[in-house]
């Protein structure tokens with residue numbers, strides 16, 4: 002019996018998570034965007050760019066969706082630009098992960114000869130984990146600064 006692939010029904014939850022990431026940008030005081038708890042740790046600013054760039058890299062290098070890269074590190078600087086980048090890159094990955102055929106297909110990084118073959122499901126869960134991981138970093142940063150957010154009750 003052929004087992005049909007299930008739709009990725011985490012997308013509405015992930016959309017909500019992306020909205021919270023966008024909201025988090027405004028929770029960071031302007032004079033703390035370049036702050037990190039230790040010099041060797043990434044700043045808020047760098048972490049937000051890294052999230053958007055990771056989505057772009059997966060869509061370009063592995064999924065190869067044919068869309069134009071927004072050039073995160075070159076073009077995204079201000080808080081407003083970061084919020085737009087988080088929304089644009091979310092829309093881009095959503096278009097892929099909301100498509101059953103693309104979700105079930107397999108992909109390999111085009112620029113890394115030893116790259117393992119991955120399903121669209123794997124890429125989706127990897128990027129979801131990545132969003133959660135770095136959101137947690139930034140929530141902890143805010144807690145260290147004594148800034149409360151409405152998104153969590155404990156740091």
Ligand code: NI
Nearest residue numbers: 051055131135
């Ligand atoms: Ni990362």
